[in-house]
Structures are given as structure tokens and as C-alpha cells.
Amino acid sequence: MKYVAVLFLITIMVSCNSSNSNNNTPLEEPIDFSEINEVEINEYLTANDLVSLKTSTGLHYIIKNQGDGAKPTTSSNVTVAYKGYFLDGSVFDQSTDGLSIGLNQVIAGWTEGIPLFNEGGNGILLVPAHLGYGSFDYSTIPGGSVLVFDIGLISVN
Template sequence: MKNCLLAILILFFVSCGSDDNNENCLTKDYTEDNDQEIQNYLESNNLEAEKTNSGLYYIVEEQGTGAQPSSSSRVRVNYKGYFLNGNVFDQNKDITFGLGQVISGWTEGFTYFKEGGSGKLLIPSNLAYGPCKYSTIPGGSVLIFDIELLEVIE
């Protein structure tokens, strides 16, 4: 009986051990690290970006001439999402969604563009999926999106 109890106890501690994908990841703050990573990325790629008070960086390549969305607008867009190392994790063409239903980096970022506009959003983890792993996105990841705002649907 003692051996059985010891085996169960060992199994419990092994299965509940430290893992960046569980509640232990919530103690890590990536804000300063992400900001430095974004600045390094911009410098090494010879890019200039605007930084907002929230920590979002954006680059307007084409401002656009149509309607400008608010944070509660529905929009139709093309996008490609990738990490700082260039690995693509998601992309979509002609997709429609509400800006209130997405990561806060998108909710804020798309409001800097008008219909027909395009550019980049460099989103620190606190404006994306946070310090914990989400699907294929490692915790604390900076996300970059090439975006094109096709239409604002009020």
C-alpha cells in the first residue's frame, strides 16, 4: 500500500510540475522584453514605426482613402501573421470580423488605417495572447501582421 501511495504521489508531482503552458506562465511579464524585441526588429529591417501609448507599433504603408473604422466596427481584411523570425502562423484573405471580437492589438491597430489602406502591426504579447501558450503561438510572443483594410462595415 505504501508503494502504491508513493507511486501516485510521484505521478501527481510529475504531472503538475512546472510547465510554461499552465498557470505558472501567468507570473511572467514580457512588456519590456517585447518592446526591445520590436525595436531590434525594426532596426534590423530598417523600418520606422509609430508607437502608441499601449505599446502597439504600426507602420502605415498605404493610408487608404475610404472610411476609417472605430474599435467597434466590422471590417473586411486580408492579413498575414508571423513571428519575429518570419515564420507564418496564420493568413487569410477577404475575411470579415468585428474589431471588438479580436485581440486588442487588432482592435486598436486597424483604427489607424482607412479603407484601401495597408501596413504592418507589431503587437506585443500583452495586446495579443499574453504570457501563456495559445494554440501554436508560444507564450510572450510578439506578433507581426501585414494587413490590408478592404472595407469598413459599420
Template sequence: MKYSFLALIAVLLMSCNDKKKEENPTPAPVSSNETEILKYIADNHLNAKRSNSGLYYVVEEEGTGKQPTADSEVTVAYKGYFTNKQTFDQSDEKGISFPLRNVIPGWTEGIQYFKEGGKGILLIPSDLGYGPDSQGPIPGGSVLIFDIKLNSVN
């Protein structure tokens, strides 16, 4: 009798905890634009790879020169656009130079997949871009796509 009473108390306590979980569920993790990126990849017949961070990239030409590290300064020609193909920024073919540590995480990681002369596409979820905040013509939460050519590792 004593043990069945303790078992009854334990069951009641567990059911109270279950009700608490239903009333205050753990929030779901923030969406990382995965569905939008995968749709874009499928619609455009891209052979993209996914990194552990959630960055997708397409190496069209790997290049033959030096390969940058996160601490490198590079010169990159690029075109940036959204999944609806609306361009928000673009360099000329000479590109722009910058330290990889001073750009969005998607670029810092993505440019390292190429060697000098390499080109391809970076598909960057918002958490590796500008996150939930708008930045100039880029609305918060946007997937960013860049056609890039790594002109040089300086």
C-alpha cells in the first residue's frame, strides 16, 4: 500500500510537469531560410554544397592561385541579389579589396572555398548575412546570393 501511494504521487507529479510543458512550450529555433535556399537551388538546377554553418556554395571554377584564409585580404568581383533575382549590389570586373574579417560571416567562410581565379555562387542565409536587421537596400531576414570571382589574395 505504501509503495502504490508513492507511485500514485510520482504519476501525479509527472503529469503536472507535462501540463506545464504544454502551457509553456520551448520556443522553436529561429528559421534559417533553409527552405527558401533549397527551392532556389532546385529551381535553378544548381549543384550546391552545404557547409556545417548552413552556407550553401557552388564552385564553378576552383581557381589555381593562392587560397585565402579568414585573415586574408582579397579582391573579389561580385554581384549580390535576392532569390527573386533582384540585384542589390555589384562591383565592376576589377572587384573590390577588403579583409575577410571585415565582412559578413557568409563571405568570410565562403570566399575560402576558392583559390585565385576561382568563381562560383554563395547562397547565404540571413544568420550568416545581416540577420533580422535591415541594411541599406537589404531587408532583415533576407537570403543573399552572390556570384563571385576571387581575383586575388593580396
């Protein structure tokens, strides 16, 4: 009898949770920050006297040194030294010793941007929100943020 009561309680809890998901509360929709991010990136470039190239997806990049080693693909495993910061200069992450990771396991801005360099190359990626973490907060990164990365491609593994 005790098990029947527990089973009954679990059934009620599941039913209540199911009905809550069907109420008329709208889910939060993602916001397209593309136009806002483009303005922010251009203002950053102007303020810092930088000139970037731009891909068809909206990724801005500056190649300081192309490098002369192997060129990664979007599925390569690479070792990258980087500093990630916001347009105001606040650093949110960095690895000076290098991070080894697959380019199919990172934000779209890295998957697209790192293969623009050869091994030994370095530069800057300016990643709009839709190629980063999107319009929702992620850890310490506010939704809609442009992310700036100083990148050094140490090796293609």
C-alpha cells in the first residue's frame, strides 16, 4: 500500500509538471542582436584604430601574422593561446599556455575564425552574439554580447 501511495504521488507530480509546460506562459524568444552588434563592432574598430575583414556570417577578424604552418579545418583539434574579453576590455577568460580543443566543440565564431590562421599565426576575432553565446546569458557572459578574442594558433594537432 505504501508503494501505491508513492506511485500515486509521483503520478500527480508528473501530471502537474506537464500541465505547467502547457500553460499560456510564452517561452522567452531569442533576440537577434546582429544589427546592434555590427554597430558596436564598428564603433570598437574606429575607437581602437583597427581595420578588420568580415565574413559572410558577420565575423570580423584581423590577421596580425598569418603564420606559416599547417592550416586547420573546422573539425581540427588545435592548441590555441587566447584572451577573451568584452568590448569594454573586461577579460572573461584566457589561456596563455594554450588550450587544446576540437573546433567542432567551440562557439561558431571560433569554428569559423581559427581556420583563417595558419599554425604560428595570431590576430583578433570579433564575434557577434549569434556566433558566440546568443541572446541569453551564459555563465558570466551577458546575452547579446560581442566577444573579442586575441588568438594565437600554437598548433594543429
